[in-house]
Amino acid sequence: MMRTLQTQEMEKLQQLNRIKVLATLVLVACFCAMVIAKALEHHYPPFAIIAAFAEAATIGGIADWYAVVALFKKPLNLPFPHTAIIPNNQHRIAENLGGFIDSNFLARGPVSEKLNEIDFAGEMSNWLSSRERSHGLSKFVARLIPQLLNSVDEKGLVQFATNRVSGQLAKTDISPLIGKLMQTFTKDGRHLKLMDDLISALHTFLNDEETLELVRTKVKRELPVLFNVVGGDTLVVRRIVRIATELLDEVREQEDHPLRGEFEAFLTSYVKRVRRTKRFSKQIENLKQVVLGRPELEDAADHMWHGLKEYILADVQADDSVLVERLTDMLVEVGVNLKQEPALRNDINTGMVLVISNVVEDQRGNIAAYVSEQVKSWDMQQLLTLIEANVGRDLQFIRFNGMIIGGCVGLVLFALETVLLSS
Structure with missing residues (x-):
């Protein structure tokens, strides 16, 4: 050059x-x-x-x-x-030139007017829409990830985040949240699915041979000896199991079965009652403090972080990195969608003009001084x-x-x- x-x-x-x-x-x-x-x-x-x-x-x-x-x-x-x-007059020319540039080229009005002619969002959209460019940007970001993860370890950010979250949870009353979740559970009808699962589990339990043998043993102890001699225990157990199985089948097949109504009424009433009692809040608070006080919680957070870190490091070093591909897809999608969002593009352009104008406004004195010093040093x-x-x-x-x-x-x-x- x-x-x-x-x-x-x-x-x-x-x-x-x-x-x-x-x-x-x-x-x-x-x-x-x-x-x-x-x-x-x-x-x-x-x-x-x-x-x-x-x-x-x-x-x-x-x-x-x-x-x-x-x-x-x-x-x-x-x-x-x-x-x-x-x-x-070299020094005077340098000073006047710096002042001239400051007043006529770096003033907010001319700078903003010139910047308003540039479609920053359009350029950004065209650039990101190219998969090749977005892929290159994704690979560049991926190369920075190992340094970022190592910095997180060196600065103890995982321990800091764990302590902050635990401390915040310790100060927060989560019983209203638990109660709200319980209310949402019953409101959305998920408790009916729970009842179906319970019925299926009971049905399987009652028809299991080991279960039948266990029940027969218990019944045998309670019946008189005479009944046991004539096999009454087996008869009673089979009768009980058959009646219970028939009842469970009826409940499972009939959506309007009275037992379903009783279950729903009981559970709904229980949730309302529990949410209003101080005992429920105290139990939730005690359970929360027990969980937060366990050392396994800190170890679990540490294990989760290291597992996630090892996965990310292995992925970004691979030729067919899933993270790079997903990031590329996301950037391309952003570029394509940006073309179809005139309001967003206008906001981006306005923001860019404001940011750059502020930077120039803050640094205009330094720029003028730099020009002046350069001319003086020639x-x-x-x-x-x-x-x-x-x-x-x-x-x-x-x-x-x-x-x-x-x-x-x-x-x-x-x-x-x-x-x-x-x-």
């Missing part, structure tokens, strides 16, 4: 040198024409017109040469006042060469214009002189 820039500047300097030589040759030609015309005007009066033009053009050319040179250095290295204007000779290379060619045309205008003025003055003398 520097080599290209130097080549471009060298070409401009060569063009500048050529135009300087041309302007000097024209000035010399004007001077020679003036000398020749002055010498011949006594013998050939028309040469007086040429002499007047050439004399004025020479004066104008020299004056403009002086003006152009005085910007960059002292003409002929003579100590003329108010020359070498740029080198002698090597003046290099700066002059750079300025001459870029605007010197146009400045040399001032010399041409000066000679032309000066010559024309000389002709006007010669004409006025002739008219006045003839009158």
Whole structure:
């Protein structure tokens, strides 16, 4: 980049040198024409017109040469006042340039107006909609995850979070929440499903051979010996099991069975009653404190964190990372959906303009000071060469214009002189 820039500047300097030589040759030609015309005007009066033009053009050319040179250095290295204007005013130019940029380029009005022309949300949407770009961003985020997880371990954030959650739970009365959950459970009809599950469990239990044997043993102990001799215990048990099984089948098959109504009424009444009693709140509070006081809770949180960490680390290092793919899908979806949400896009653009404008507003003084310090630190000779290379060619045309205008003025003055003398 520097080599290209130097080549471009060298070409401009060569063009500048050529135009300087041309302007000097024209000035010399004007001077020679003036000398020749002055010498011949006594013998050939028309040469007086040429002499007047050439004399004025020479004066104008020299004056403009002086003006152009005085910007960059002292003409002929003579100590003329108010020359070498740029080198002698480097610090003042730097300060004024910094203030000019601060007032005209970094003010909130111009910055906000320019930023409002940019569709930040549109650019974001187009960028994220490209799966290739979103995948690249996802991979970049994935590379940061191991460092983030290690930082969490090093800073003890897991222990801190566990203590904070436990402390907050210890201060919070969760009995209303438990009561609300119980109420929601009965309100949504989930208790009826619970009853069906209980019926199925009882049905399976009563028809299990080991259960029957256990019940028969219990009944045998309670019946008289005579009944046991004639096998009454077995008869009684089978009768009880058959009646109970039939009852359970009826309840399971009939949605309007009275037993279902009794169960629902009992459970609903129980939930309402329990929620209103202080005993329930005290029991929940005691249970909560017991659970929070168990050391296994802290160990469980630690084990969960390490298990999650190992899974994430193994996944992000894999070529077919699920996390990267899901993050890519999410970013692409965000980009696509953003195109269809004009209100959201407007909010994003407004927010971006506000944030960037505030940043520029806060830093405008520092930016202006930075520009000023940079200008002050420039090597003046290099700066002059750079300025001459870029605007010197146009400045040399001032010399041409000066000679032309000066010559024309000389002709006007010669004409006025002739008219006045003839009158």
